[in-house]
Amino acid sequence: MPMLQTIVRKELREVGRDAWAVGVMVAFVVILALICLASRWTWARQAAIQVARQRLAREVWLTQANDSPHQATHDGTTVYKLPSPLAAVDPGVDPELGTAIRLESHRRHESTNSPRRDRVKLLPLDLTNPAVTVQALLPLVVILVGHAIVAREREQGTWSLLCSLGVSRRQVVIGKLIAMLLLTIVLSAPVLITLSWTVLPAAPQTGVTTPGIFHRAFTLYAVNLLYLVGWCAAGLTLSSRCSSAVSLVLLISCWAGFTLIIPRLAVDLAYSRFPLPSQLSMRESRDAAIRHGSDGNDSLDEFNAAWEQKLLKEYGVSRVQDMPVHLNAVRLLAMEEFTDSIDDRANSQLTDIHRKQNRFLDWFGAFSPYLTVRSVSESFAGTDRHHHAAFVASAEQYRRSLVKIMNTAEVKGSRPGSTAEKARRFWNQVPEFQQRLPSPLSTTDTIGWSIGVLLVWCLSMPVIAVLSATGSHA
Amino acid sequence: MLRFAATDLRREWRLALTQPCVSTTFVVIGCLTMLALLTGWLRTNSRIERLQTLAGENAQQQRFVESAFLERPSTDSAAAELAGELTPAEHDRRLSLQMSARSPDLMRYTEGLWRSMLPTTPLTGLSQGAGGEWPDHYYHAGPSTTQTLARTMRPNPLLTTMGAFDLTLVVGVVLPLAVIVLTYDVTAADRELGRWEFVRCHTSSIHRLIVARCLVRVGASSLLVIMLTALFVIVLPTGHWDSAMIRNFLIWSAWVSAYLGFWAALSILANSLKLSWAGAGLLLLLCWCIFVFAIPALLQCAVNWRIQMPRQAELTALEEDVRKQVEREADDVWADFLREHPQIEIDDEKPQQEVMLRDVALNKAARSEVEARVETYLQRFLHREDLLDRSQLLTPLLAWRTAADQSAGTSLRHFVEFARQTGDFHDEHAAYFESKSLAGQELSFLDIQGIPRFDDRQFYTQLDLSPLLLSAASLLMWTSVCGLLSWWCLRLGTIQ
Numbered sequence: 001m002p003m004l005q006t007i008v009r010k011e012l013r014e015v016g017r018d019a020w021a022v023g024v025m026v027a028f029v030v031i032l033a034l035i036c037l038a039s040r041w042t043w044a045r046q047a048a049i050q051v052a053r054q055r056l057a058r059e060v061w062l063t064q065a066n067d068s069p070h071q072a073t074h075d076g077t078t079v080y081k082l083p084s085p086l087a088a089v090d091p092g093v094d095p096e097l098g099t100a101i102r103l104e105s106h107r108r109h110e111s112t113n114s115p116r117r118d119r120v121k122l123l124p125l126d127l128t129n130p131a132v133t134v135q136a137l138l139p140l141v142v143i144l145v146g147h148a149i150v151a152r153e154r155e156q157g158t159w160s161l162l163c164s165l166g167v168s169r170r171q172v173v174i175g176k177l178i179a180m181l182l183l184t185i186v187l188s189a190p191v192l193i194t195l196s197w198t199v200l201p202a203a204p205q206t207g208v209t210t211p212g213i214f215h216r217a218f219t220l221y222a223v224n225l226l227y228l229v230g231w232c233a234a235g236l237t238l239s240s241r242c243s244s245a246v247s248l249v250l251l252i253s254c255w256a257g258f259t260l261i262i263p264r265l266a267v268d269l270a271y272s273r274f275p276l277p278s279q280l281s282m283r284e285s286r287d288a289a290i291r292h293g294s295d296g297n298d299s300l301d302e303f304n305a306a307w308e309q310k311l312l313k314e315y316g317v318s319r320v321q322d323m324p325v326h327l328n329a330v331r332l333l334a335m336e337e338f339t340d341s342i343d344d345r346a347n348s349q350l351t352d353i354h355r356k357q358n359r360f361l362d363w364f365g366a367f368s369p370y371l372t373v374r375s376v377s378e379s380f381a382g383t384d385r386h387h388h389a390a391f392v393a394s395a396e397q398y399r400r401s402l403v404k405i406m407n408t409a410e411v412k413g414s415r416p417g418s419t420a421e422k423a424r425r426f427w428n429q430v431p432e433f434q435q436r437l438p439s440p441l442s443t444t445d446t447i448g449w450s451i452g453v454l455l456v457w458c459l460s461m462p463v464i465a466v467l468s469a470t471g472s473h474a
Numbered sequence: 475m476l477r478f479a480a481t482d483l484r485r486e487w488r489l490a491l492t493q494p495c496v497s498t499t500f501v502v503i504g505c506l507t508m509l510a511l512l513t514g515w516l517r518t519n520s521r522i523e524r525l526q527t528l529a530g531e532n533a534q535q536q537r538f539v540e541s542a543f544l545e546r547p548s549t550d551s552a553a554a555e556l557a558g559e560l561t562p563a564e565h566d567r568r569l570s571l572q573m574s575a576r577s578p579d580l581m582r583y584t585e586g587l588w589r590s591m592l593p594t595t596p597l598t599g600l601s602q603g604a605g606g607e608w609p610d611h612y613y614h615a616g617p618s619t620t621q622t623l624a625r626t627m628r629p630n631p632l633l634t635t636m637g638a639f640d641l642t643l644v645v646g647v648v649l650p651l652a653v654i655v656l657t658y659d660v661t662a663a664d665r666e667l668g669r670w671e672f673v674r675c676h677t678s679s680i681h682r683l684i685v686a687r688c689l690v691r692v693g694a695s696s697l698l699v700i701m702l703t704a705l706f707v708i709v710l711p712t713g714h715w716d717s718a719m720i721r722n723f724l725i726w727s728a729w730v731s732a733y734l735g736f737w738a739a740l741s742i743l744a745n746s747l748k749l750s751w752a753g754a755g756l757l758l759l760l761c762w763c764i765f766v767f768a769i770p771a772l773l774q775c776a777v778n779w780r781i782q783m784p785r786q787a788e789l790t791a792l793e794e795d796v797r798k799q800v801e802r803e804a805d806d807v808w809a810d811f812l813r814e815h816p817q818i819e820i821d822d823e824k825p826q827q828e829v830m831l832r833d834v835a836l837n838k839a840a841r842s843e844v845e846a847r848v849e850t851y852l853q854r855f856l857h858r859e860d861l862l863d864r865s866q867l868l869t870p871l872l873a874w875r876t877a878a879d880q881s882a883g884t885s886l887r888h889f890v891e892f893a894r895q896t897g898d899f900h901d902e903h904a905a906y907f908e909s910k911s912l913a914g915q916e917l918s919f920l921d922i923q924g925i926p927r928f929d930d931r932q933f934y935t936q937l938d939l940s941p942l943l944l945s946a947a948s949l950l951m952w953t954s955v956c957g958l959l960s961w962w963c964l965r966l967g968t969i970q
Contacts, residue, residue: 020756038775093631114629118607118783120858122770122872124647126635137767144756245751249495249655252759253502256651264639265509267632272516280613280626284563292562361632385631 003167007175008182011149015183021145025187028141033190036089036130040194043088046115050099054080054433062427067415069406070332072427076104077402079395079433081111084382086216088198089191090131092383101392103399105336105407108343110279111392124260131377134188134224135370136259139231141187143251146180146235148244150469155244173236173469177462180232184225192221212440219440220380226458227373233461240469258368266364266371270357277353282346289342297345303338304331329411336403343396354385362449369457372450379447382437386446390438402430482677482686490656490691499652500698506648507699510641511706514599517638518712521594521610528589528611535587536925538568542575543919576917578910579830582837585616588903590896590928595713595883597722600703602638603884606630612896617837619844619900620793623893625786642878645699645730646871647766650737653692654758657741660687662751681964684745692738693731700727722881722937729877732949736870739956746960769869777865781858784851792847793840800840804832811835815912827914834908841901848897852890859886863941866948873948876941887938899928 015021057078066072081099083091098111125136150173153159162172185192199217234254238247277285285294293299298306308320311330315323365372378384409429416423444451490496560568567586574580581587592610608625615621637643661684664670677683704723713719740761744754800807811831812818820828866873879885903926910917 093635096629096631096634110628112787113785116634117629117786118855120774120777120862121634121637122774122862122875123767124637124643125767127767127771128775140763144759148752245659245755246495248752248755252651252655256648260643260647261506261639264636264643265513267630267636268513268517268639271630271633272513272520275520276628276630278627288561288563291566 003171004175004178007167007172008179011176011179012182015145015179018145024141024144025183028137028187029190032130032133032138032187035128035133036190036194039091039128039130040088040197042128043083043091043198046099047083050080050082053078053100054082058432061430062424063420064423064427069409069414069416070105070329073105073403073406076102078102079398079435081388081391082435084387084437085198085213086195086220086381087383089194089220090377090381090383091129092131092378092381093385094383094388097385097388101395103395103402105332105403106339108340108347108396108399111388111395130191130194131220131224131381132374134191135227135373135377138184138187138228139255139259140252142180142184142228142231143235143248143255145183146232147239147248147251149176149180149236150240151242151244151247152239169469170466173240173466177229177232177236177465180235181225181229184228184232188221188224188228191224195221216380216382216440220377223373223376223380223454226454227369230369230457230461233458233465236465237461237468240465259370262364262368263371263374266361266368270360270364273360274353274356276350282350286342286346289345290339294342295345297341300335300338303334307331307334326411326413329407332407332410333404336400336407340400351389354389358385358446365450365453369454372453372457375450376447376454379443379450380440384443386443387437391435394435395433398433405430479682479686482682483690486683486686486690487694490687490694496656496691499655500694503649503652503695503698504702506644507641507702508706510639510644511599511703513639514602514641515706515710515712517602517605518594518599521598522712525591525593525611528591532588534564535567535571536922538571539575539587539922539925540919541568542572543922575922578907578915578917579833581917582904582907582911583616586614587925588614588928590614590892590899591930592889592892593713593930595722596707596711596715596719597713597726597882598884599707599712599882600640600726601642601878601882601884602640603642603879603882604886604889605884606633606638608886608889608893610892612893614900614903617904618793619841619848619897620789622900623789623848623897641699641703642875642882645733645878646874649695649699649734650762650766652695653734653737653741654755654762656691656695657688657738658744658755658758659751660684660691660741661745662749662754666751681746681961684742684960688738688741688745692734692741696731696734700730703727718937722883725937725942726878726881729874729881729945729949732946732953733870733874736949736953736956739953739960743956743960743963746963765869765871770871773862773865773868773872777858777861781854781861783858784854789848789851792851793844796840796843796847800836800843804836807839808832808835811838818912830911834911837904838908841904845897845901849894852894855886855890859890859941863944866941866944867951868948870949870952873945877945880937880942880945883936885938885941887941888936891936896928899926902926 015025057080061077064072064075066075079101081094081101083094087094095116096114098114100113101111102109126132127137148155150159153162163169195217199213235247235251238250241247242250288294289297290300293302308327311323311327312318312320315325317323320327361371361375365375375384379386409426414426416426571584574584590612607629609627612622613626615624661670661680664673673683674680704727707723708715741758744757744761747754747757749757811834818831820831862872863876866876876885880887906924906926910921
């Protein structure tokens with residue numbers, strides 16, 4: 001153990017003496033700290049804006065001048081997506097997706113108002129995202145600092161000297177790996193600080209309920225470290241087998257392949273192979289399904305006729321005029337169910353395409369640890385498409401409950417009342433929208449494969465590094 | 475001089491081929507180029523299929539409208555449609571169009587009469603450009619211009635975040651890395667292996683040796699990419715080849731060479747300094763990071779900070795505003811309209827006529843105002859492009875990207891121009907029916923056949939010169955700076 005400590009100290013001292021390496025590392029930490037600050041500021045601003053918008057929308061709902069509850073469902077309201085607390089570190093694909101959903105009866109709207117839509121994108125990697133900077137650029141720094149960590153010893157002739165001191169090669173390699181890992185922790189410190197700053201109870205809350213926020217934050221950082229362990233070990237492996245020049249070239253090629261080429265290729269092919277239908281074509285299909293039915297399901301007219309017959313039978317009358325309820329009001333509830341079932345079918349088709357795209361990307365993840373770490377990191381940060389779908393689903397659930405409460409009031413003939421206070425109490429029957437991130441466990445089925453690939457990457461690379469050093473004839 | 479250069483190049487080429495690293499890199503470059511071409515081809519093919527479906531829908535709408543004037547179906551396909559091959563939705567649509575076909579007032583309000591399409595060219599697959607965020611077709615949404623110009627495509631978030639895998643990425647980001655791998659040790663390796671004195675004895679000028687070594691490797695890479703691309707786009711064309719396309723391909727090839735020429739100049743500079751192979755490699759990598767990540771990142775932040783892009787909802791809101799405003803000034807608009815059209819005589823016994831004509835007047839007034847505001851909306855995108863064009867001088871990567879998008883016809887300017895043309899066509903289409911409304915006549919079969927059609931031919935030849943010239947200036951400037959610096963370093967004798 002003391003020997004291991006000595007090796008680690010020696011390695012760190014050696015890196016400290018290399019002006020180039022120190023310069024690169026200091027530059028990286030400064031850049032990462034600035035990116036973290038900017039990202040944290042953007043997140044806080046976005047959260048404040050969304051909270052304010054949500055409050056305003058609620059106030060507009062409570063103070064509306066409508067007299068009819070059903071008309072109120074047509075005028076509707078809007079729910080706003082509050083960013084996940086960990087979006088400060090990994091905004092994921094959230095900025096590309098919508099942040100607001102219009103809610104009204106008979107129609108399920110899609111999310112709109114993406115913060116990053118139409119913003120200029122000049123970079124091959126999104127370096128405004130701290131997690132991407134750590135996952136994409138930090139390995140490059142690790143490569144630059146560590147590509148020659150063993151090869152240099154061999155080329156300078158100090159490797160044999162080291163071995164002659166009674167230190168086993170395995171110990172040397174493990175010591176170097178620990179030193180690299182310590183450097184990596186120092187280099188990624190701004191992310192750790194930002195994470196702590198975000199999840200601390202004193203931090204401003206966005207209003208989103210986040211079960212297991214500490215576990216999420218811890219796992220997010222651990223995942224990034226595991227990924228970087230793989231890179232440190234890969235650098236050691238190649239450094240102990242090849243000359244420093246060849247090692248650098250190979251590591252840079254691997255980095256370019258894993259980070260720039262394979263992820264883009266995978267995403268491009270996934271979307272070409274499983275294209276999403278446009279909003280317009282989905283709207284046309286919906287209209288056609290309402291008018292003419294689809295996939296063996298009834299059209300609205302057929303549904304209405306069948307429903308009327310059922311109702312007549314239920315009340316034991318032969319004419320609709322003889323029914324003890326207001327038919328048009330009850331019809332509203334039934335029609336809502338009908339349109340909901342059409343929307344559910346369309347949504348399940350979309351979900352199916354997303355699932356196919358994700359499965360395709362998962363397979364490519366086996367060739368690129370970067371793709372898997374992105375997937376896992378976004379998932380724990382609560383900023384992937386799965387979490388967005390959960391928000392959309394909760395908004396839809398809220399819409400349905402809102403419409404049901406209002407339509408039931410319409411059936412009962414309830415009205416908001418004459419005074420502002422009564423009206424406010426009436427509209428307050430609809431509870432406030434609560435956003436809640438799904439529990440981390442619910443995401444494991446979507447990222448199980450990615451976690452597996454990542455574990456294989458971070459466990460196998462150190463083993464290979466130790467084995468290759470033990471077997472090398474330096 | 476030329477004979478010496480040719481001899482040097484031939485010798486260095488033979489020497490380069492003996493190194494396994496060089497041939498492996500060429501294979502990797504070839505594979506990546508083919509992969510990028512293949513993904514571009516897949517993307518373009520799915521777009522072609524989509525556009526063919528839309529063209530079929532356009533023809534079907536025209537047939538449906540014409541069928542209102544036909545006693546019997548005139549063609550086999552029309553007969554087949556009428557015989558019951560239509561879906562219930564299509565059948566409804568045909569009936570609805572047949573009912574409106576004779577009335578210009580109803581036709582003005584009928585939506586879905588046409589779809590405008592941005593055609594593909596043989597070079598479309600080379601660069602994704604703004605294709606992921608802007609639509610390649612628009613759907614006629616009745617009298618509303620802004621609804622027609624709404625972007626209803628569903629975003630692919632990962633694709634938008636990561637970007638597509640296209641040749642612009644391969645040439646712009648990955649090939650410079652390959653160039654670094656090929657050239658970082660052209661002199662240092664010889665020096666460190668103790669062969670340098672021997673090499674120096676066999677060459678008249680060190681500068682010429684470095685230039686020959688770098689040029690041979692970079693030239694071969696660029697030739698490989700251009701040849702493979704040329705072969706691919708000729709064998710698997712995704713559009714019609716014509717003189718404009720050949721010109722665009724030549725521009726694309728020239729810019730590939732010029733961009734890689736800059737990296738060659740940078741390599742010559744790194745090799746002209748008295749650096750070890752590791753030093754030269756790290757210096758080149760640092761330059762790569764600066765040109766590919768640092769400068770674009772700063773530029774991106776600055777542009778996004780400075781210019782706030784209009785949101786999609788703004789486009790819809792602007793038409794609502796204009797319509798409300800025109801409604802408020804309805805009487806003035808109507809008076810102006812009557813002054814403009816003195817031939818119109820209002821028959822007091824036909825109040826319906828006045829209602830129709832007032833509607834035409836209001837729509838016309840609203841449309842011209844909407845047209846102006848849509849133009850302002852689109853101009854905001856072009857202003858940002860102008861700013862980015864000027865920023866090309868900051869990094870050659872941006873210069874390359876601009877030229878690649880321009881020659882492939884996928885730049886934001888192309889998509890904005892397409893949106894603008896669609897807006898103009900929307901107005902032309904509406905004006906056609908308004909003129910018939912003013913004449914107070916029913917539509918005839920000839921009128922229906924004379925409905926304007928969207929002309930997409932202009933998009934084949936569109937090429938904006940100013941961004942291209944700035945791009946050329948940027949590449950030339952950077953290459954010259956690196957060339958001059960390396961010449962100066964050699965004059966100073968940093969390398970012996």
